[in-house]
Amino acid sequence: MLRDAVRSLADAKIAPYAAAVDEEARFPQEALDALTANDLHAVHVPEEYGGAGADALATVIVIEEVARACASSSLIPAVNKLGSLPVILSGSEELKKKYMTPLAKGDGMFSYCLSEPDAGSDAAGMKTKAVRDGDHWILNGVKRWITNAGVSEYYTVMAVTDPTKRSKGISAFVVEKSDEGVSFGAPEKKLGIKGSPTREVYLDNVRIPADRMIGEEGTGFATAMKTLDHTRITIAAQALGIAQGALDYAKGYVKERKQFGKPIADFQGIQFMLADMAMKIEAARQLTYAAAAKSERGDSDLTFQGAAAKCFASDVAMEVTTDAVQLLGGYGYTRDYPVERMMRDAKITQIYEGTNQVQRIVMARNLP
Numbered sequence: 001m002l003r004d005a006v007r008s009l010a011d012a013k014i015a016p017y018a019a020a021v022d023e024e025a026r027f028p029q030e031a032l033d034a035l036t037a038n039d040l041h042a043v044h045v046p047e048e049y050g051g052a053g054a055d056a057l058a059t060v061i062v063i064e065e066v067a068r069a070c071a072s073s074s075l076i077p078a079v080n081k082l083g084s085l086p087v088i089l090s091g092s093e094e095l096k097k098k099y100m101t102p103l104a105k106g107d108g109m110f111s112y113c114l115s116e117p118d119a120g121s122d123a124a125g126m127k128t129k130a131v132r133d134g135d136h137w138i139l140n141g142v143k144r145w146i147t148n149a150g151v152s153e154y155y156t157v158m159a160v161t162d163p164t165k166r167s168k169g170i171s172a173f174v175v176e177k178s179d180e181g182v183s184f185g186a187p188e189k190k191l192g193i194k195g196s197p198t199r200e201v202y203l204d205n206v207r208i209p210a211d212r213m214i215g216e217e218g219t220g221f222a223t224a225m226k227t228l229d230h231t232r233i234t235i236a237a238q239a240l241g242i243a244q245g246a247l248d249y250a251k252g253y254v255k256e257r258k259q260f261g262k263p264i265a266d267f268q269g270i271q272f273m274l275a276d277m278a279m280k281i282e283a284a285r286q287l288t289y290a291a292a293a294k295s296e297r298g299d300s301d302l303t304f305q306g307a308a309a310k311c312f313a314s315d316v317a318m319e320v321t322t323d324a325v326q327l328l329g330g331y332g333y334t335r336d337y338p339v340e341r342m343m344r345d346a347k348i349t350q351i352y353e354g355t356n357q358v359q360r361i362v363m364a365r366n367l368p
């Protein structure tokens, strides 16, 4: 029922704008409005804070179905979870109430600020600093590649509070867009997910009350990594949705397109490609849903499974979307058809929330 409801909404209110959002590299406001009106913009927020209280699997299905129509738009529910999960996992009750309530209502989105210009895969090498000043902290630094920066009201920011301790000297904070000293860089000009703004976040002597720290001092990096264990599954879901969208489009196209006097779908070479695409998608789906169940239960092998789902599903998305372009021939290579957009959008799923090389490092360290 949830899948049907999200698919109908996405087909009616999100898909019609996907090409324009990509072409104009503009924020998918129509999608945000439709998702918020239907309480689907941040479905993971627990009911006690006014949220929909969706479990990890339901959240995955929402993201998958939105991504099937528009990958950029699927970053609304996905990054709302990414940005706010540190508060849900490690924040004080006051912090949860203060920030989850407006997020659930649709009054403010959340972003996640871990990466920096010189700290990507090696996130613990970050330089952004937080220095204590009485009952406040003062933050200085630059966060890079921040999804929905400038649009979001709230930012989970990881910063160094003790430079002698590397990852154990990093703490997490909630920073608000309206805090003095917060500003944003120009939107990055990207290959895909062009409707999702990616900008730098500048923190220039941002003075915030001490109770904005998420969890204890020095636990920020652990919280950031624990968050990714859960949210990599949402990227797997995004990849899955993009791949399904490409397969669905190609499936229709091959029945219509005639060469050599018959629909190209009649050729076994085409049928085998479609069979492989569907097989890979289904394998990615099963891995992703199993990982979502592990996320919900908090199973001990979640770290391996989350990385495996993200890595596998994103590789599948890249292969399937590339094959979809192939199935449309020259038409697939043009912006008159949606599959080249899907191929460009798929690429990011192999890069963010840890590149697929990093996922393999994570898996190797956590072999079942």
Ligand SMILES: Cc1cc2nc3c(=O)[nH]c(=O)nc-3n(C[C@H](O)[C@H](O)[C@H](O)COP(=O)(O)OP(=O)(O)OC[C@H]3O[C@@H](n4cnc5c(N)ncnc54)[C@H](O)[C@@H]3O)c2cc1C
Pocket (backbone or CB within 6 Å): 111, 112, 113, 114, 115, 117, 119, 120, 121, 122, 144, 145, 146, 147, 148, 190, 193, 198, 348, 351, 352, 353, 354, 355, 356, 357, 358, 361
């Ligand atoms: C569109 C977009 C949105 C993003 N959104 C966010 C966001 O909201 N919040 C956030 O914090 N970050 C975000 N990111 C950042 C993203 O997570 C990083 O880009 C990613 O982690 C890779 O870091 P990097 O770009 O510095 O690459 P690098 O770390 O410089 O990696 C370059 C290459 O080296 C490889 N490599 C690095 N180390 C190793 C190793 N030990 N072994 C093998 N290979 C290795 C990588 O796999 C990659 O292929 C986003 C990025 C993009 C492009």
